[in-house]
Amino acid sequence: EPEVTQTPSHQVTQMxxxxxxxxxxxxxxxxxxxxxxxxxxxxEFLVSFYNNEISEKSExxxxxxxxxxxxxxxxxxxxxxTKLEDSAMYFCASRLRDYSxxxxxxxxxxLTVT
Amino acid sequence: xxxxTQLGSHVSVSEGALVLxxxxxxxxxxxxxxxxxxxxNQGLQLLLKYTSAATLVKGINGFEAEFKKSExxxxxxxxxxxxxxxxxxxxxxxxxxxxxxxxFGTGTRLLVSP
Numbered sequence: 001e002p003e004v005t006q007t008p009s010h011q012v013t014q015m016x017x018x019x020x021x022x023x024x025x026x027x028x029x030x031x032x033x034x035x036x037x038x039x040x041x042x043x044e045f046l047v048s049f050y051n052n053e054i055s056e057k058s059e060x061x062x063x064x065x066x067x068x069x070x071x072x073x074x075x076x077x078x079x080x081x082t083k084l085e086d087s088a089m090y091f092c093a094s095r096l097r098d099y100s101x102x103x104x105x106x107x108x109x110x111l112t113v114t
Numbered sequence: 115x116x117x118x119t120q121l122g123s124h125v126s127v128s129e130g131a132l133v134l135x136x137x138x139x140x141x142x143x144x145x146x147x148x149x150x151x152x153x154x155n156q157g158l159q160l161l162l163k164y165t166s167a168a169t170l171v172k173g174i175n176g177f178e179a180e181f182k183k184s185e186x187x188x189x190x191x192x193x194x195x196x197x198x199x200x201x202x203x204x205x206x207x208x209x210x211x212x213x214x215x216x217x218f219g220t221g222t223r224l225l226v227s228p
Contacts, residue, residue, distance in 0.1 A: 004157075031214070033215065033216075035216070041220070042204070042218045042219060042220045042221055043158070043204060043206075043216075043218040043221075044218070045215040045216060045217065048214075048215055056215055058215075091157060091158065093158075093216075095214065101146055101163055101165050101208075101214070102160055102163060103160075103214075103216060104160075105150075105157045105158040105159070106157055107156060107157040108156075108157050
């Protein structure tokens with residue numbers, strides 16, 4: 001069964017460093033999402049991406065964040081200058097098309113900023 | 115705006131007992147509703163979804179949920195708990211239009227004792 005994959009599973013970085021979190025969505029899906037979950041808190045929407053552009057973003061998704069689909073398979077989330085409060089589990093999700101409702105989530109990348 | 119409230123951050127049941135996890139939603143438009151399960155150190159797996167068809171929705175692993183518009187609820191039930199059901203359960207809502215970002219509740223941790 002097709003699945004969303006994410007790499008790395010765990011990333012440790014120092015404050016102020018740039019990180020790139022990578023996701024490979026399910027191959028024929030058209031909509032892509034990033035969510036994050038700070039330890040012990042709820043899952044929060046960051047950004048949605050469709051047709052090679054951001055379709056919606058939350059207030060969390062400030063200028064330090066960017067997303068890209070550099071080729072036909074990868075979907076990346078970049079944090080330019082990490083802060084301690086960026087420590088969280090980051091989930092990528094994808095959805096097939098307009099009238100499909102299920103978002104399929106990857107296993108997540110745990111980002112630890114020290 | 116949409117929101118979800120999950121009553122009870124922890125629910126404890128004995129193996130074989132009824133599982134009831136509560137979810138109430140707020141939405142200015144007809145909602146789509148979802149229950150996701152998260153096992154330790156894993157991603158989010160869709161249990162079931164309501165997308166304006168039948169109000170009683172059956173999902174995987176014997177779970178079901180009933181959409182009650184008058185009560186703005188979408189509670190998750192399972193007649194008989196199994197040890198393997200121990201996990202975190204998240205209720206989520208999205209609009210039935212647009213890019214369909216998910217808005218999650220704070221989650222309920224289900225503990226199952228022998």
